[in-house]
Amino acid sequence: MITIARRAPISILAVAVAVAGAAAAPRVALASEADAVRADIQKTIGFVPGMFKLVPDLALPGAWQEVKGLHLNPSTALPGKMKELVGLAVAAQIPCEFCIYAHTEFAKMNGASDAEISEAVAMGALTRKWSTFLNGIQTDESKFRGEIGQLVANMKKMMASGAMATPPPRPMPVTDGAGALKQVEQSFGFAPEFLRRYPQEGLAGAWTEMRDLEMNPSTAIPGKYKSLIGIAVAAQIPCKFCIIADTEFAKLDGATDREIAEAVAMAGLVRHWSTILNGRQADKAAFKKDINRLVAGARKHTAAAPASTLGKPASTMTSNAAATK
Secondary structure (H helix, E strand, C coil), X not given: CXXXXXXXXXXXXXXXXHHHHHHHHHHHHHHHHHHHHXXXXXXXXXXCCHHHHCCCCCCXXXXXXXXHHHHCCCCCCCCHHHHHHHHHHHHHCCCCHHHHHHHHHHHHHCCCCHXXXXXXXXXXHHHHHHHHHHHHCCCCHXXXXXXXXXXXXXXXXXXXXXXXXXXXXXXXXCCCHHHHHHHHHHHHCCCCHHHHCCCHHHHHHHHHHHHHHHCCCCCCCCHHHHHHHHHHHXXXXXXXXXXXXXXXXXXXXXXXXXXXXXXXXXXXXXXXXXXXXXXXXXXHHHHHHHHHHHHHHHHHHHHHCCHHHCCCCHHHCCCCCCCCC
């Protein structure tokens, strides 16, 4: 009894040491891997922005790999400017002040105009508005799918006939719900149920905004990309009705499955980093300073780059491109 009692603490201690040693090895490996990632971030953009320091070591390798592979990659189906406009639209309606600032600056760095930035945000707002209405009135999904299918079929017939070969004349202003529905029928061949259920007092304005922004072929952002922005915003609301409609509209304008997938993935990436930045209560001034440093460095790199590389989006430049020394 005495012998057992004396040996028990030693055995327990030995087990505890063994367990601690086994647990320490993965921690060392994780720290080493995270250090390697931080070194790659330093090599790629010239410094390690504070946002990456908010991510736990075990999540950092994957988080950075996705940013580098999707967001910073110049070889994606979506051009850099459009990825930033998608990011901005999603960020604006979360809303995430960090992401709004970053994607606005990155969009400008990639050549986005004030008109494109304004339209991207407005498309985010439009998607949010119609998502609210469609879900709030408990729209029948099967009927909605049928009407979107009919609408797309009618548009394809118009395209095949050459009716859409030239820009249409500026539509007449509408002043009331009845006038709006008449114009809807002229445009689509029929009036979808969700528009007929919209309060008549607000329908003229709601239709006019949709017509002049989303349906207008003369906007700064091409139709395909407006629909991709709509899909991205809709996917993270989430709104199945908007996803259904904007996916069909994007395909009608020539969007590929890859472009659609990238738009949705960018929406997820914005949500991911918005959650981290807000959840960790990131310092806003420090964050903006990091973004400004990234943009200034990228512009400096672009100005010094050989002419053969100037076609690449500024936000995708690597090899210390985004750091000011």
